Amino acid sequence: MNFFSGTIHSLEQAVNRTALQQKMISHNIANTDTPGYKAKGISFKEALDSEQTKFEAIRTDARHLSFGRGHEAYNVIQKTGSAYQANGNNVDIDKEMSELAENQIYYNAVIERLGSKFNSLKTVIKGGNG
Structure with a gap:
């Protein structure tokens, strides 16, 4: 049962990240x-790096999971330093539409896998009787 709960x-x-x-x-x-x-985006890496420096864990067996698994943290970041329009707006609509499509594909794959689980x-x- 632990396999299912960890995977789920x-x-x-x-799913939370894609949402x-x-x-x-x-x-x-x-x-x-x-x-x-x-434009705004999310950053997971900086939050993860920041949190990992606060903890130390010792794995006593190679089969143990890594410390900190499942602690997702996202930071909303503002993308600065660029302007694509004369009014100071830096939204690149082509890039946003591409990211939207990529995110939707990833979301659908995760939802399909979750349904399978x-x-x-x-x-x-x-009891295996379908």
């Missing part, structure tokens, strides 16, 4: 023509 938790975190990414991309697209608007769990609960 990881997939849940992936936040979708929100940021949609917000950027909605503000394409807003003067002075700076729940179907497997349902089969186990029913």
